[in-house]
Amino acid sequence: MTGKPFQIAAFLAVAGLLALVPLLGSEYWLGVAFIVAMWIALIQSWSLLSATTGYISLGHAVFYGIGAYVLVVSLDWMPVPYALALSGAAAGLLALVVGLPVLRVKGPYFVILTFGFAELVKNLVMLLETRLGQFSRMIFDAPSLEALYYAMLALAVIATALAAWTAQSRFGRGLAAIRENEVAAEAIGVPVTRLKLFAFVASAIIPGIVGGLLVLRTSYFAADQAFDPVVSFTIVTTAIVGGLGRVSGPLLGTLFLVILSELLWARFPQAYMMILGALLIVFILFVPQGLAGLVSKGLKR
Amino acid sequence: MTFTISRRTFLAAAALAPVTTRLAMAADGPLRIGYSMCLTGLFAQAAPSQVNAYELWKDQVNAAGGLDIGGGQRRPVEFVSYDDQSNPANAVRIYEKLITQDKVDLLAAPWSTPIHLAIAPVLAKHKFPMVGNTAASVKLREVKPGYIWFPTAVIPDKVGEELAAFMAKQNVKTAAVFANVLPLAQEIKTTLLPALEKNGIKLVANEDFPPDIKDMTTLISGANQSSPDAFIVLSYPSDTFLFATQAKQLNVKAPFVLSLIGPTIQAYQQAFGTGANNIVTVGHWSPNQSKWPKAKPFFDAYLAKYKEAPDALDSVLSFMSLEILQQAVATAGLDKEKLRETIASATFDTINGPVKFDGVQNTTTPTSFLQIQDGSLELVWPEQIKTKDFRPKTGW
Numbered sequence: 001m002t003g004k005p006f007q008i009a010a011f012l013a014v015a016g017l018l019a020l021v022p023l024l025g026s027e028y029w030l031g032v033a034f035i036v037a038m039w040i041a042l043i044q045s046w047s048l049l050s051a052t053t054g055y056i057s058l059g060h061a062v063f064y065g066i067g068a069y070v071l072v073v074s075l076d077w078m079p080v081p082y083a084l085a086l087s088g089a090a091a092g093l094l095a096l097v098v099g100l101p102v103l104r105v106k107g108p109y110f111v112i113l114t115f116g117f118a119e120l121v122k123n124l125v126m127l128l129e130t131r132l133g134q135f136s137r138m139i140f141d142a143p144s145l146e147a148l149y150y151a152m153l154a155l156a157v158i159a160t161a162l163a164a165w166t167a168q169s170r171f172g173r174g175l176a177a178i179r180e181n182e183v184a185a186e187a188i189g190v191p192v193t194r195l196k197l198f199a200f201v202a203s204a205i206i207p208g209i210v211g212g213l214l215v216l217r218t219s220y221f222a223a224d225q226a227f228d229p230v231v232s233f234t235i236v237t238t239a240i241v242g243g244l245g246r247v248s249g250p251l252l253g254t255l256f257l258v259i260l261s262e263l264l265w266a267r268f269p270q271a272y273m274m275i276l277g278a279l280l281i282v283f284i285l286f287v288p289q290g291l292a293g294l295v296s297k298g299l300k301r
Numbered sequence: 302m303t304f305t306i307s308r309r310t311f312l313a314a315a316a317l318a319p320v321t322t323r324l325a326m327a328a329d330g331p332l333r334i335g336y337s338m339c340l341t342g343l344f345a346q347a348a349p350s351q352v353n354a355y356e357l358w359k360d361q362v363n364a365a366g367g368l369d370i371g372g373g374q375r376r377p378v379e380f381v382s383y384d385d386q387s388n389p390a391n392a393v394r395i396y397e398k399l400i401t402q403d404k405v406d407l408l409a410a411p412w413s414t415p416i417h418l419a420i421a422p423v424l425a426k427h428k429f430p431m432v433g434n435t436a437a438s439v440k441l442r443e444v445k446p447g448y449i450w451f452p453t454a455v456i457p458d459k460v461g462e463e464l465a466a467f468m469a470k471q472n473v474k475t476a477a478v479f480a481n482v483l484p485l486a487q488e489i490k491t492t493l494l495p496a497l498e499k500n501g502i503k504l505v506a507n508e509d510f511p512p513d514i515k516d517m518t519t520l521i522s523g524a525n526q527s528s529p530d531a532f533i534v535l536s537y538p539s540d541t542f543l544f545a546t547q548a549k550q551l552n553v554k555a556p557f558v559l560s561l562i563g564p565t566i567q568a569y570q571q572a573f574g575t576g577a578n579n580i581v582t583v584g585h586w587s588p589n590q591s592k593w594p595k596a597k598p599f600f601d602a603y604l605a606k607y608k609e610a611p612d613a614l615d616s617v618l619s620f621m622s623l624e625i626l627q628q629a630v631a632t633a634g635l636d637k638e639k640l641r642e643t644i645a646s647a648t649f650d651t652i653n654g655p656v657k658f659d660g661v662q663n664t665t666t667p668t669s670f671l672q673i674q675d676g677s678l679e680l681v682w683p684e685q686i687k688t689k690d691f692r693p694k695t696g697w
Binding site: 026027028031032035123126127130133135136138140142214217218219220222224225228230272273 | 341342343384386388389390393394397398401402414415418419421422438440443444482483484485487488491509511512
């Protein structure tokens with residue numbers, strides 16, 4: 001347990017550094033930091049369900065999309081902070097409603113079901129927008145990038161803290177038991193269904209708010225974009241590269257991939273995609289513990 | 302092992318350093334024009350029609366000794382571009398980078414309506430004028446006029462009204478309307494339906510379909526039963542191809558067949574040959590309009606460079622947007638405010654004829670329709686710019 005104070009100090013240092021980015025006065029770097037905070041928040045939330053229980057969700061874009069949609073609709077009636085809260089609540093509610101049936105299936109079936117569900121909701125929202133005669137929506141007078149950034153950073157910190165707390169709580173041990181052997185866990189009295197549902201809802205709320213913040217940043221909403229499945233794929237990829245099951249995984253994965261893409265996107269976008277694919281294969285085959293696993297191995301040595 | 306990370310970060314910083322210093326020194330070198338492009342992701346297939354037009358323009362400008370920046374000075378042009386992965390949030394970041402980090406001299410437009418709309422606030426914030434191109438939506442009008450302009454004549458509500466008038470003129474009495482649920486198609490449909498009614502055209506079918514539709518046979522054969530005079534398919538490229546395939550199989554006999562986006566792409570004509578003949582589509586440019594002396598040379602130069610015809614919508618709009626920028630810079634120089642005033646008020650001579658903006662919109666170029674006639678794209682509506690008469694579709 002000697003690593004723990006060090007770990008907390010490291011997290012605080014990263015958060016502190018990110019909090020200082022606006023002082024650089026560079027809109028570009030602020031934009032990069034915004035993306036970093038966004039992915040950390042998304043992936044930590046996803047890990048809360050998928051890394052802990054082994055229920056790999058390939059549909060987290062649905063929460064992000066529903067958050068964006070709720071925000072853009074509710075902005076007509078309420079100020080931004082309330083609309084953001086509503087985004088999170090809507091995503092959580094959606095998770096609660098679909099959680100029970102969806103969480104009954106396991107393994108590849110769960111993966112396919114979450115992906116299909118996300119596509120279903122996307123098409124339903126598109127249909128609804130069509131019926132409403134609203135085919136895309138714009139936002140005027142969005143808050144400044146700085147304000148949005150601090151909100152996003154707060155989400156990243158909360159999501160990381162939540163993941164850290166889960167890792168050593170009774171709740172987290174229950175989730176780990178589900179991952180190892182769900183039937184056995186249930187037999188010894190772990191409230192399997194309740195825990196899974198709780199993790200599912202918890203992992204949906206923050207992505208909902210993230211979706212709201214992102215649509216404030218781009219000031220334009222169209223359903224096919226807001227529910228972009230690439231978001232779901234990127235979450236899973238980054239989480240694997242970073243390392244599943246460690247709180248530092250999403251952090252390292254995000255920093256690594258964002259820096260990589262900043263370096264490569266300028267001239268070699270296709271190369272970036274290829275490198276991403278190769279990395280994924282390499283990590284799954286040779287570094288299943290991800291970057292976080294490498295780092296902790298290095299520290300022990 | 303924490304060392305590895307700091308070394309990696311260091312390497313990243315070290316790799317970036319020469320780039321930034323090199324850019325800073327380039328002030329007196331070539332004139333730099335920045336843009337972001339959907340090289341990967343959802344819209345990646347569309348990117349070449351735009352990038353090719355940009356590159357052709359650059360070649361022509363540099364061959365002429367560079368871009369005229371006023372006062373008889375010319376500077377060679379180079380592009381600074383990044384991939385936005387078809388993601389508006391990335392594009393926002395890229396334009397911020399182009400303006401604040403790379404400090405480019407001018408900006409060119411990205412791909413697609415969502416990305417144009419997403420970057421409009423960035424342009425306004427930095428007071429950096431940019432001529433848009435591949436955006437088409439009624440939402441464009443909601444953008445506060447100032448630093449962005451949209452040369453397209455494919456404004457959906459106008460398209461709906463003009464289409465109904467055009468159909469009425471061709472004696473269409475009954476029509477089947479199928480629309481993709483994506484914004485452009487739906488916006489057009491919203492004004493098309495009342496306009497059809499006003500023109501006394503009866504609707505025999507009216508269906509929406511999802512963007513990834515794989516089979517349209519039920520839609521088509523359903524409408525076939527009442528054999529309408531017109532099939533209006535408000536489709537995007539992949540469904541445009543699907544419709545042509547299945548309309549042929551099901552032997553659609555309507556003399557008036559429209560597909561929204563796709564027929565202007567050369568691959569469409571290559572894929573369907575005579576089946577593509579007499580298909581009507583949306584577009585406001587044809588190389589054969591002799592009133593626009595720059596139209597044919599553009600077509601020929603594009604064909605020579607890329608061995609395929611330019612896309613009559615996107616390649617043309619992209620090229621036009623740079624022609625407008627070019628002429629504005631020749632008058633106003635590189636000062637952003639002067640440039641903005643010039644773009645907002647002057648009339649520009651483009652491959653699509655004269656263009657003048659009123660607010661954010663091009664109000665000069667008329668909303669028009671094209672028809673594929675024996676491998677050539679002809680303007681068939683409205684009267685004042687048509688290059689050929691409309692021909693009824695007789696078979697696939």
